[in-house]
Amino acid sequence: MYNVPKLEDYSAALDKAVNELLAAVETEAQAVADAKACEELRNRWMARKNGVLTQINDLWLKAAPGPNKRDVGQRVNQIRAKVEETIEATQQRIAGSSADARLKAEMIDISLPGIRRSLGVKHPVLKVLDDLIGVFVKMGYSIAEGPEVESDYYNFEALNFPPNHPARDTQDTLFIANQERRPQRDRLLLRTHTSPVQIRSMEKLKPPVRVICPGKVHRNDTPDATHYPVFHQIEGLCVDTNITFADLKGTLEHAMQSLFGSNVKTSFRPSFFPFTEPSVEVSISCPFCGGKGCRPCKQSGWIELLGAGMVDPNVYGFVGYDPAKLSGFAFGMGIERLAMMSYNVDDIQQFFYGDMRFLEQFA
Numbered sequence: 039m040y041n042v043p044k045l046e047d048y049s050a051a052l053d054k055a056v057n058e059l060l061a062a063v064e065t066e067a068q069a070v071a072d073a074k075a076c077e078e079l080r081n082r083w084m085a086r087k088n089g090v091l092t093q094i095n096d097l098w099l100k101a102a103p104g105p106n107k108r109d110v111g112q113r114v115n116q117i118r119a120k121v122e123e124t125i126e127a128t129q130q131r132i133a134g135s136s137a138d139a140r141l142k143a144e145m146i147d148i149s150l151p152g153i154r155r156s157l158g159v160k161h162p163v164l165k166v167l168d169d170l171i172g173v174f175v176k177m178g179y180s181i182a183e184g185p186e187v188e189s190d191y192y193n194f195e196a197l198n199f200p201p202n203h204p205a206r207d208t209q210d211t212l213f214i215a216n217q218e219r220r221p222q223r224d225r226l227l228l229r230t231h232t233s234p235v236q237i238r239s240m241e242k243l244k245p246p247v248r249v250i251c252p253g254k255v256h257r258n259d260t261p262d263a264t265h266y267p268v269f270h271q272i273e274g275l276c277v278d279t280n281i282t283f284a285d286l287k288g289t290l291e292h293a294m295q296s297l298f299g300s301n302v303k304t305s306f307r308p309s310f311f312p313f314t315e316p317s318v319e320v321s322i323s324c325p326f327c328g329g330k331g332c333r334p335c336k337q338s339g340w341i342e343l344l345g346a347g348m349v350d351p352n353v354y355g356f357v358g359y360d361p362a363k364l365s366g367f368a369f370g371m372g373i374e375r376l377a378m379m380s381y382n383v384d385d386i387q388q389f390f391y392g393d394m395r396f397l398e399q400f401a
């Protein structure tokens with residue numbers, strides 16, 4: 039860094055000192071790279087107190103003998119002008135380069151295409167579920183939900199499953215571990231159907247009751263084209279005075295025609311469920327071939343869609359309803375099966391892989 043020398047004479051020594059000073063300010067100015075260094079440079083050279091300019095004023099001008107004052111004075115003025123100019127230029131260079139840098143960083147190219155955010159769509163299973171819910175809500179049903187981790191009592195016992203019914207077997211039911219010390223009815227499991235929500239709804243509501251219960255259910259199944267350990271069901275329950283099998287038929291026929299078109303026929307065949315008596319298996323005429331026979335209906339003209347029946351009087355006993363005064367019907371169906379039919383999907387596992395190539399087809 040530059041130090042102001044004392045002058046030994048006012049001719050050759052002065053010339054040399056002036057040249058060295060001007061070279062020094064130039065070199066120091068060129069080394070400045072940021073605003074902080076620029077400020078330091080300014081202070082070192084131009085500060086009133088002890089800046090280089092002040093120093094040459096004292097050491098060179100004031101110390102000069104009378105005959106040399108005029109010459110030294112002119113030189114000091116020239117130096118002052120040159121130093122001020124150099125520092126000014128340096129300040130401008132630094133301000134300019136930081137503005138440049140900012141402009142570069144902030145620059146946007148308005149000719150580039152924008153980033154389009156893709157909107158999500160409903161999963162096909164949820165879409166079918168919501169369509170079905172809509173049909174029943176229009177008929178005056180409300181929506182009820184229950185827990186996926188359910189007790190043995192709600193999943194089986196209150197639905198009139200006898201103690202050793204095969205459906206309680208670990209073959210199908212996923213039980214929560216380490217509950218051997220609990221009484222059987224309190225043991226927790228992943229609900230195997232949405233039917234326990236029937237019981238929970240009747241416990242909460244006074245008749246008349248009209249609810250649908252959509253949700254996830256779980257079974258200990260090995261995945262294949264038609265099985266998956268998690269799937270969705272929708273349950274329906276209608277209890278009132280004088281509800282008959284004709285109401286069940288009319289309701290389901292209406293629901294199926296709303297979903298598949300008014301030409302669709304329904305068929306009811308005897309079946310068995312512990313919580314309904316009589317029980318039926320409901321099929322619809324194949325919406326693809328109109329009943330002639332095709333691949334989705336396995337050439338039979340019919341597609342089996344749901345289980346249903348008149349609520350077994352024993353079930354009312356579990357919820358404090360009077361079976362002598364009340365009657366009702368219930369039904370339950372798997373949503374994935376419906377979705378597979380509606381969208382012509384041949385492998386249920388597709389619904390659960392989360393593969394965008396599959397899901398994007400429903401956008």
Ligand code: DAH
Pocket residue numbers: 230231232233273274311314344345346347367368369370371
């Ligand atoms: N819960 C039965 C199942 O998962 C389906 C079912 C059948 C539900 C008959 C009902 C019904 O409400 O009445 O296989």
